[in-house]
Amino acid sequence: MSAFRDKVSRAGAHGFSPTRISAMVMRHVYLLRRSWPRLLELAYWPIVQVLLWGFISKFFATNSTWVAQAAGVLLAGVLLWDVLFRSQLGVTISLLEELWSRNLGHLFISPLRPYELCISLTTMSLIRTLIGILPAALIAIPLYEYSIFDMGLPLLAFFSTLLVFGWALGLAIAAVLIRLGMAAENLAWLLVFVLAPISGIYYPIDVLPGWVQVIAWMFPAPYVFEGMREVLFHGVFRVDLMLAALALDLVYLLLGAGAFLYSFRVARVQGLLLRTGE
Amino acid sequence: MLEPAIRVTRLTKRYKTVLAVAALDFEVTRGSVTALLGGNGAGKTTTLSMIMGLVLPTSGAIEVLGQDMVHHRYRVLPRMNFSSPYVELPRSLTVQENLAVFARLYGIPDRTKACARLAEELDLTAFLKRATGTLSAGEKTRVMLAKSLLNQPELLLLDEPTASLDPDSADWIRTYLQDYQRRYGATVLMASHNMLEVERMCDDVMVMREGKIEHRGTPAELIRQFGRDTLEEVYLDIHRREGGARAAQ
Ligand SMILES: Nc1ncnc2c1ncn2[C@@H]1O[C@H](COP(=O)(O)OP(=O)(O)O)[C@@H](O)[C@H]1O
Numbered sequence: 193m194s195a196f197r198d199k200v201s202r203a204g205a206h207g208f209s210p211t212r213i214s215a216m217v218m219r220h221v222y223l224l225r226r227s228w229p230r231l232l233e234l235a236y237w238p239i240v241q242v243l244l245w246g247f248i249s250k251f252f253a254t255n256s257t258w259v260a261q262a263a264g265v266l267l268a269g270v271l272l273w274d275v276l277f278r279s280q281l282g283v284t285i286s287l288l289e290e291l292w293s294r295n296l297g298h299l300f301i302s303p304l305r306p307y308e309l310c311i312s313l314t315t316m317s318l319i320r321t322l323i324g325i326l327p328a329a330l331i332a333i334p335l336y337e338y339s340i341f342d343m344g345l346p347l348l349a350f351f352s353t354l355l356v357f358g359w360a361l362g363l364a365i366a367a368v369l370i371r372l373g374m375a376a377e378n379l380a381w382l383l384v385f386v387l388a389p390i391s392g393i394y395y396p397i398d399v400l401p402g403w404v405q406v407i408a409w410m411f412p413a414p415y416v417f418e419g420m421r422e423v424l425f426h427g428v429f430r431v432d433l434m435l436a437a438l439a440l441d442l443v444y445l446l447l448g449a450g451a452f453l454y455s456f457r458v459a460r461v462q463g464l465l466l467r468t469g470e
Numbered sequence: 471m472l473e474p475a476i477r478v479t480r481l482t483k484r485y486k487t488v489l490a491v492a493a494l495d496f497e498v499t500r501g502s503v504t505a506l507l508g509g510n511g512a513g514k515t516t517t518l519s520m521i522m523g524l525v526l527p528t529s530g531a532i533e534v535l536g537q538d539m540v541h542h543r544y545r546v547l548p549r550m551n552f553s554s555p556y557v558e559l560p561r562s563l564t565v566q567e568n569l570a571v572f573a574r575l576y577g578i579p580d581r582t583k584a585c586a587r588l589a590e591e592l593d594l595t596a597f598l599k600r601a602t603g604t605l606s607a608g609e610k611t612r613v614m615l616a617k618s619l620l621n622q623p624e625l626l627l628l629d630e631p632t633a634s635l636d637p638d639s640a641d642w643i644r645t646y647l648q649d650y651q652r653r654y655g656a657t658v659l660m661a662s663h664n665m666l667e668v669e670r671m672c673d674d675v676m677v678m679r680e681g682k683i684e685h686r687g688t689p690a691e692l693i694r695q696f697g698r699d700t701l702e703e704v705y706l707d708i709h710r711r712e713g714g715a716r717a718a719q
């Protein structure tokens with residue numbers, strides 16, 4: 193065997209290749225760099241949301257004693273909620289790009305492992321989330337004299353927890369997309385909003401009916417938003433809430449990644465990877 | 471002696487209601503150019519997909535380059551590749567970007583040089599910076615071929631490699647493939663229903679129908695066996711005869 197083929201063979205035989213993961217990240221970065229609409233779209237909604245909630249906050253600051261105590265409580269809520277949404281979307285859209293371009297067949301006859309694809313999708317999700325959220329967070333500073341960064345380190349904890357929960361949801365939705373194809377495309381945009389009312393983004397969980405509260409606490413998001421209000425109103429970082437959120441994150445991430453990897457097995461049984469358009 | 475490039479035994483694929491591949495047994499010799507010839511729905515793509523590990527067989531065994539494809543495909547995937555006009559590359563990436571991504575995926579040493587050399591050989595240099603989706607069918611096919619030769623595959627699988635090409639471009643592709651095959655002693659297995667292509671390129675033909683291999687031989691042998699002048703007539707013979715037999719039942 194030639195030296196060239198020998199090298200390629202050995203590179204392909206080993207799992208967890210940073211080169212292959214970076215190849216997939218590059219592929220999506222090329223795509224973003226090439227497409228202005230895609231980039232603008234990423235930042236568009238978070239900015240619109242911040243504008244809207246910024247003015248609502250301004251209004252409530254003089255009309256609601258609750259908001260008056262912590263002017264940023266609604267803006268922080270909307271920004272953190274968008275972290276969850278963008279993170280989930282970042283995973284699913286990147287996978288949809290492969291389905292749209294009918295590229296999965298090529299990827300899966302290359303030495304790329306499904307779990308490497310999984311890691312590259314979550315990396316892309318982080319990049320897309322930052323591109324989406326940062327402009328909105330920065331705009332709030334001059335407009336409303338509110339900087340979410342004043343929260344300090346707890347912000348990093350909240351961000352990471354929601355990011356990871358977004359990955360879990362994104363991977364689970366990606367698993368459905370692999371099996372059902374683009375017919376299920378809308379799930380990518382809709383599913384996460386089922387959780388919005390029970391995540392306590394703008395109001396405390398205890399306004400919900402008792403049995404709904406039980407369901408709400410099964411997800412990591414309410415712990416983050418309650419934790420956020422504790423920081424904003426009382427200046428305390430509740431480690432107990434954080435740990436509960438992280439434990440749930442881990443469970444959901446394992447479930448999401450498991451569903452994602454399992455869907456490739458199903459796809460190989462049902463012959464879905466060479467599917468040519470719908 | 472080396473084991474065959476491909477060896478399948480009792481290979482079967484059943485989808486819910488369709489028996490796509492029915493207990494195939496065949497071997498493909500190293501360094502040969504072999505055709506899977508058959509009409510639409512004969513099971514050619516399913517067979518190729520199972521050999522690549524994209525589809526799991528319902529039963530049976532697949533050995534590729536001496537390795538069990540179902541359990542150890544990552545030992546073989548770096549040594550093989552696939553091209554088909556039916557599986558596309560990301561349209562909005564440029565040709566150069568697509569090649570760069572796949573060069574990384576395959577862990578190619580000296581990536582930039584390897585891509586540049588292939589681009590030169592396959593005459594892609596003029597449109598390296600263009601979005602892949604804006605290319606003509608012929609140009610796209612050459613890009614896809616470049617992608618599938620990045621890792622200098624010992625086994626190259628092709629699914630209707632010249633479908634949707636004008637005769638000129640198709641001829642260019644065939645000549646290039648033959649040249650590659652000779653230079654690297656590669657094994658080529660191609661699905662096709664283009665008789666001219668098969669007659670010109672292949673030294674071994676398996677005629678597939680309803681998931682089975684019905685006839686096998688060199689193009690010359692098949693032509694002689696059926697007392698015909700061209701492979702096309704042989705093919706039509708096989709199909710008419712069996713169509714007729716079915717109508718009589
Ligand atoms: N993913 C799939 N799910 C269900 N049936 C399939 C699938 N892929 C192929 N088939 C069926 O299997 C048979 C063989 O298809 P295929 O291998 O694509 O044939 P060919 O490539 O020779 O045209 C056809 O009847 C086809 O409809």
Ligand SMILES: [Mg+2]
Nearest residue numbers: 514515629661
């Ligand atoms: Mg086919």
